[in-house]
Amino acid sequence: MKKSNMKSINKQTKSMLITYAMVIAVFIIVEIMISTGMMSSLMQGLLVPLCIYSIVAIGLNLCVGYLGELSLGHAGFMCVGAFSSAVFSKCMMTSGMNETLRFILALLIGTVVAAVFGWLIGIPVLRLRGDYLAIVTLAFGEIIKNVINVMYLGRDSKGFHFSIKDSASLNMQADGKMIIDGAKGIVGTPNQSTFVVGIIIILISLFVSFNLVNSRTGRAIMAIRDNRIAAESVGINITKYKLMAFTISAAIAGAGGVLYAHNLSTLTALPANFGYNMSIMILVFVVLGGMGSFRGSIIAAVVLTMLPEVLRGLADYRMLIYAIVLIIMMLFNWAPKAIEWREKHSLKRMFGKKEKAEEVQ
Amino acid sequence: MSFISYLINGVSLGSIYAIIALGYTMVYGIAKMLNFAHGDVIMIGCYIVFVLMGSFHLNSTVSIIAAVIGCTVLGVVIEKIAYKPLRKASPLAVLITAIGVSYFLQNFALILFGADTKSFTSVVSIPTIKLAGGDLTISGVTIATVISCIIIMAALMIFIKKSKSGQAMLAVSEDKDAAQLMGVNVNKTISLTFAIGSGLAAIAGVLLCSAYPTLSPYTGAMPGIKAFTAAVFGGIGSIPGALIGGILLGVIEILGRAYISSQLSDAIVFAVLIIVLLVKPTGLLGKQVQEKV
Amino acid sequence: MALLEVKNLGISFGGLRAVDQFEINIKKGQLYGLIGPNGAGKTTIFNMLTGVYKPTDGIIKLDGEDLVGKKTIEINKAGIARTFQNIRLFSQQSVLDNVKIGLHNQYKYSTLTGILRLPKYRKMERKMNEKAMELLKVFELDDKADFLASNLPYGEQRKLEIARALATNPKLLLLDEPAAGMNPNETIELMDTIRFVRDNFDMTVLLIEHDMKLVSGICEELTVLNFGQVLAQGKTKDVLNNPEVIKAYLGE
Numbered sequence: 001m002k003k004s005n006m007k008s009i010n011k012q013t014k015s016m017l018i019t020y021a022m023v024i025a026v027f028i029i030v031e032i033m034i035s036t037g038m039m040s041s042l043m044q045g046l047l048v049p050l051c052i053y054s055i056v057a058i059g060l061n062l063c064v065g066y067l068g069e070l071s072l073g074h075a076g077f078m079c080v081g082a083f084s085s086a087v088f089s090k091c092m093m094t095s096g097m098n099e100t101l102r103f104i105l106a107l108l109i110g111t112v113v114a115a116v117f118g119w120l121i122g123i124p125v126l127r128l129r130g131d132y133l134a135i136v137t138l139a140f141g142e143i144i145k146n147v148i149n150v151m152y153l154g155r156d157s158k159g160f161h162f163s164i165k166d167s168a169s170l171n172m173q174a175d176g177k178m179i180i181d182g183a184k185g186i187v188g189t190p191n192q193s194t195f196v197v198g199i200i201i202i203l204i205s206l207f208v209s210f211n212l213v214n215s216r217t218g219r220a221i222m223a224i225r226d227n228r229i230a231a232e233s234v235g236i237n238i239t240k241y242k243l244m245a246f247t248i249s250a251a252i253a254g255a256g257g258v259l260y261a262h263n264l265s266t267l268t269a270l271p272a273n274f275g276y277n278m279s280i281m282i283l284v285f286v287v288l289g290g291m292g293s294f295r296g297s298i299i300a301a302v303v304l305t306m307l308p309e310v311l312r313g314l315a316d317y318r319m320l321i322y323a324i325v326l327i328i329m330m331l332f333n334w335a336p337k338a339i340e341w342r343e344k345h346s347l348k349r350m351f352g353k354k355e356k357a358e359e360v361q
Numbered sequence: 362m363s364f365i366s367y368l369i370n371g372v373s374l375g376s377i378y379a380i381i382a383l384g385y386t387m388v389y390g391i392a393k394m395l396n397f398a399h400g401d402v403i404m405i406g407c408y409i410v411f412v413l414m415g416s417f418h419l420n421s422t423v424s425i426i427a428a429v430i431g432c433t434v435l436g437v438v439i440e441k442i443a444y445k446p447l448r449k450a451s452p453l454a455v456l457i458t459a460i461g462v463s464y465f466l467q468n469f470a471l472i473l474f475g476a477d478t479k480s481f482t483s484v485v486s487i488p489t490i491k492l493a494g495g496d497l498t499i500s501g502v503t504i505a506t507v508i509s510c511i512i513i514m515a516a517l518m519i520f521i522k523k524s525k526s527g528q529a530m531l532a533v534s535e536d537k538d539a540a541q542l543m544g545v546n547v548n549k550t551i552s553l554t555f556a557i558g559s560g561l562a563a564i565a566g567v568l569l570c571s572a573y574p575t576l577s578p579y580t581g582a583m584p585g586i587k588a589f590t591a592a593v594f595g596g597i598g599s600i601p602g603a604l605i606g607g608i609l610l611g612v613i614e615i616l617g618r619a620y621i622s623s624q625l626s627d628a629i630v631f632a633v634l635i636i637v638l639l640v641k642p643t644g645l646l647g648k649q650v651q652e653k654v
Numbered sequence: 655m656a657l658l659e660v661k662n663l664g665i666s667f668g669g670l671r672a673v674d675q676f677e678i679n680i681k682k683g684q685l686y687g688l689i690g691p692n693g694a695g696k697t698t699i700f701n702m703l704t705g706v707y708k709p710t711d712g713i714i715k716l717d718g719e720d721l722v723g724k725k726t727i728e729i730n731k732a733g734i735a736r737t738f739q740n741i742r743l744f745s746q747q748s749v750l751d752n753v754k755i756g757l758h759n760q761y762k763y764s765t766l767t768g769i770l771r772l773p774k775y776r777k778m779e780r781k782m783n784e785k786a787m788e789l790l791k792v793f794e795l796d797d798k799a800d801f802l803a804s805n806l807p808y809g810e811q812r813k814l815e816i817a818r819a820l821a822t823n824p825k826l827l828l829l830d831e832p833a834a835g836m837n838p839n840e841t842i843e844l845m846d847t848i849r850f851v852r853d854n855f856d857m858t859v860l861l862i863e864h865d866m867k868l869v870s871g872i873c874e875e876l877t878v879l880n881f882g883q884v885l886a887q888g889k890t891k892d893v894l895n896n897p898e899v900i901k902a903y904l905g906e
Contacts, residue, residue, distance in 0.1 A: 124639050125635075129642075130452075131452075136634070136635055138631075139631035140631070140635065142628065142631050146628035150622065211769045211771055212765070214768075215768025216754075216778070219747070219755050220755065222744065223744045226743075229706070229742060231755070233730060234755060234822050235822055236755070283457070320465065320472060324461075326461035326464065327461035333454075334450040334451065334454035335447050336449045337446060
């Protein structure tokens, strides 16, 4: 009896180790390619964004795959993480603080602030179900983006000044410096997001997520997803665990945002980077990679981000092809007839897995 | 006086949202899916009118009719190819496929018409009305929009109440399997729903571009999201809900832009949506469903 | 003193009086049956006992503790666990994990302990696994611990639901039609299992059942419900011979 039970734990551990190994292997291969000059500068520029998407997809997978709630607002949590950490880094740039320590603190701040937002938004939102929850998370994401675009924050010898009108109404002294300049965002954030840092944050996110879903808390979260009424009947506090999963999910998205903020020297909240389109793009990674599979999320994020780049030779047609590939993959992976046909010819899915908790990875 | 003119503009914008919201709400009611590509069907409708009037010099009526037919066909084809195979699959899979269709339409338009913003000539020839000694002006587009909205709503309500197909739509939205057992052709009914929704999208698109005369491949995206918000706001699945949700949303957006902040008007709209849903979790006119234990 | 004491319990949905003046007294260690025609309000009573519905009026006392108005999770912690008429398992999780979720409030460690895998995590997980396997053994499910709950045959799903309910360490176990969908052999096996649970877990059981063989075979006392009201109450044999009860079941 012990044996069968041990086996199941080993299976999860094995799956976990494969994922860690995959990430580390990719890291080593990429580093070799860079040092031997086999990687174009275009591809090198994509490395950090790939890490960012992977991290946010891992976070969103916790929410969609494990908690079973559809969020279309994770770009908002990224945005909060990005801006709070960038403000911190910018303020500390002149303080002479050790750069690594400053970045670690920025990462902590971005993550914690995103978690706080996740928690605050989660309290009202998680009472809603299904599509209503989806549209409200989308609404919150858009609100965050819009509000950041009208924020003005400056600092002079007298301290901080804040306004939501314009930079002039900050009434700063002559020595004042803008930190957030409305729609122009934050300029001059230190570029500290490297591929190594990205890989480390991916590994940390994976560590937190794997261990969470394979713990008492994770089981409670999945119990709520599988059957809310039964979960309540065995004494599981629905609100507490929903909120916890949502908060942790938001925190991981926030960490992705920190990486984003420190990758470019100008940080602005545009529809393209922190709007609902970004939330949807990440959701596509999660669904195509397989809900509940963190490894799948990373693979999908990488493959789907690379696809348009690989197709770059096709110029304008690349996004059209991307759209067609996306539709075909969805039909192939999910249509009942396609599933039947695949089973008959014993073909695997294109990639990713169907939601199955036995394969907790 | 300016308040009244803002209010009128709000009702006008809201009417457009309401017409678009109809497409969302009907499809949601019947196919239980969020048709994310609906906003992009609007954009395609606009391009049809733009090309027919600009390049082929057809008159506006013929162009609009062509756009309605074009969008109707497009809606039905999208449903057949992309959504029908997934009818028994998870709602999330259908949502992602709809997103794929949305990307497809946007990029298709991008290749065909280019990324640059076209200036759209208004198709409405109703003159502007001046009231209260010129203090209050109501543009022809506004009049056309509000009238179109009223006619569409009334026609749709009558269609659903009186016609056999309309009753079939109600039956399918209530219980797909039961409707099938009672002899309703579910596939045909779903196709019809997409056809009507997409046809209306063409009209909404033309009105939208007449009021805000710019056109790009992304023209439909944000109004689409807002109209979906309006549908949820009014209670998704409910046709009067789409009307009320759309108009309220339009009014809130215009008043918010005028009196609070132009940059925050979207945020205000979404904030109101959140508040409504927290008080009434299924929207203003939505039905409350209790889970059976 | 009775373990479960219910007095004057009633609930209305809109204008409909679904249950009215319901009374029951169950002594510790009893096997008690709640029977009645379809729609009599049996599951509604279970839902009131477990806090899913809030009674319009009446008293529910478990071991002297008032339970009216408490939430489902508080009632579970107070000592009532249940199964469902339409099986509600955590279908995408393993058989073992289903029982471990039932043990949620018995073996605790914090989320942070879980994420960091501190020594307490390993200790508690080991204890949970042992306890869960012990429970699964009672229901002969221990060799299927790795199976996905939804892959179990119907009869075993019902058993797993009982195991999960027992894992919450209740004083009173409510079973909603435990034999539904089982063949006669499985039903006999189930009767043995229920008796075993009562004897070895010191359990009190209240069950809803339509299978008269099971009811007359294991229930010591019965309450018959008809149109939301108590029709008869008492020793199983007496109740089943009551002409009113026969009339309600067979019609006139």
